[in-house]
Amino acid sequence: MSPVVQKALSRIESLGRVSDSPSHLVRTFLSSANLRAARLVLGWMEELGMETSHAADGTIRGVFPGTTEETRPLLLGSHLDTVIDAGRYDGALGIIAALAALETMVESGGAPAFPVHVLGFSDEEGIRFQTTYLGSRPLAAPLDAASLAATDADGITLAEAIAREGWHEGAVPIRYEPGSLLGYVELHIEQGRVLEEEGLAACAVTAIAGQSRLRVSLTGRADHAGTTPMPLRRDALCGAAECILAAESLARETPPLVVTVGRIEVHPGASNSVPQSALFTIDLRHPDDAARTDALTRLEHRMRSIATNRGLSLQWMPVQDGNAVVCDPALTSRLLDAAESVTGTRLGLASGAGHDAVALSAICPVGMIFVRCRGGLSHHPDEHASPEDIAAGIGVLARFLQSPLC
Ligand SMILES: [Zn+2]
Numbered sequence: 091m092s093p094v095v096q097k098a099l100s101r102i103e104s105l106g107r108v109s110d111s112p113s114h115l116v117r118t119f120l121s122s123a124n125l126r127a128a129r130l131v132l133g134w135m136e137e138l139g140m141e142t143s144h145a146a147d148g149t150i151r152g153v154f155p156g157t158t159e160e161t162r163p164l165l166l167g168s169h170l171d172t173v174i175d176a177g178r179y180d181g182a183l184g185i186i187a188a189l190a191a192l193e194t195m196v197e198s199g200g201a202p203a204f205p206v207h208v209l210g211f212s213d214e215e216g217i218r219f220q221t222t223y224l225g226s227r228p229l230a231a232p233l234d235a236a237s238l239a240a241t242d243a244d245g246i247t248l249a250e251a252i253a254r255e256g257w258h259e260g261a262v263p264i265r266y267e268p269g270s271l272l273g274y275v276e277l278h279i280e281q282g283r284v285l286e287e288e289g290l291a292a293c294a295v296t297a298i299a300g301q302s303r304l305r306v307s308l309t310g311r312a313d314h315a316g317t318t319p320m321p322l323r324r325d326a327l328c329g330a331a332e333c334i335l336a337a338e339s340l341a342r343e344t345p346p347l348v349v350t351v352g353r354i355e356v357h358p359g360a361s362n363s364v365p366q367s368a369l370f371t372i373d374l375r376h377p378d379d380a381a382r383t384d385a386l387t388r389l390e391h392r393m394r395s396i397a398t399n400r401g402l403s404l405q406w407m408p409v410q411d412g413n414a415v416v417c418d419p420a421l422t423s424r425l426l427d428a429a430e431s432v433t434g435t436r437l438g439l440a441s442g443a444g445h446d447a448v449a450l451s452a453i454c455p456v457g458m459i460f461v462r463c464r465g466g467l468s469h470h471p472d473e474h475a476s477p478e479d480i481a482a483g484i485g486v487l488a489r490f491l492q493s494p495l496c
Pocket residue numbers: 169180181214278
């Protein structure tokens with residue numbers, strides 16, 4: 091294991107110990123631990139001779155100069171924040187691997203032809219304000235009024251939180267104009283099991299799936315569980331069960347569509363009453379927006395006919411729609427080259443999870459590298475990427491930095 095990789099591994103351990111809780115790992119937007127994590131990483135950036143800065147919202151940046159006339163920077167990085175009871179790799183690995191890739195170049199006497207800006211975003215997970223990419227969105231445009239009005243569990247708005255708890259001393263806005271960047275490249279653990287099944291340490295990412303979130307409500311009639319014969323029932327929960335299985339079948343029939351029902355509420359919720367109503371959530375994702383829209387239409391049609399057959403009324407309530415992001419073909423082709431040179435296999439995967447690259451795609455071409463993680467497990471303290479796979483990921487990124495992007 092090279093000294094650069096050793097250092098990266100020990101940094102993952104160090105960053106993994108910076109937490110708001112003594113019992114588990116958690117760092118949320120503007121929390122004390124998130125700001126301590128930001129300062130720790132800024133120190134590592136300075137060790138590399140980078141010029142550093144931070145924004146009031148806790149997002150950090152290190153600037154590494156290029157060796158040519160090219161002034162447009164390539165952005166690298168990921169997020170500093172975590173979910174509650176998180177693993178040590180989600181987010182952290184992308185920032186640490188970016189620094190390690192630069193160090194790898196420096197160690198071998200080289201440097202990138204273009205400036206490289208490494209970013210650590212203060213929020214991607216959206217735990218505190220239930221709205222994602224708070225750290226990366228401001229790079230493209232100031233946060234909109236609706237986001238700034240979002241409140242946390244204590245009723246504090248995002249605008250108030252930044253004003254009162256932000257890191258204002260020495261802060262500068264970190265923002266980029268569209269067209270001013272070579273691109274944004276993020277290395278992240280896969281958070282899935284495909285690389286493990288393929289026996290690959292790392293690969294390039296071709297797209298980030300679009301997501302639709304909905305709520306579906308079915309209403310029938312509450313009745314006595316003992317006196318109502320089966321043919322006379324209008325059981326909302328049985329209808330919901332059939333709808334949920336229909337959603338599962340649709341996804342199984344049309345990969346790479348994925349559909350999840352993660353929550354259901356039943357009324358009146360008594361063991362001796364026929365359920366009157368059932369309300370459930372749908373999370374539906376596909377890397378192709380037209381296919382996602384088509385799946386939504388088909389699913390609504392299937393669920394409506396299930397409801398009609400059972401004498402239930404159905405309400406279909408869209409909550410949120412996010413389009414897929416297609417990774418830039420030119421950047422991705424170079425990332426595929428770099429990954430192939432390290433792993434021997436040319437594989438591009440679509441990401442089912444959202445990433446900061448989604449926010450950055452508003453202003454520049456984006457690309458991503460996935461690193462295998464054990465069992466696909468993420469958002470869990472047992473999240474793990476092996477030292478060999480991390481070394482491979484750093485290798486891919488270092489290779490990529492040598493490509494003629496400009
Ligand atoms: Zn992440």
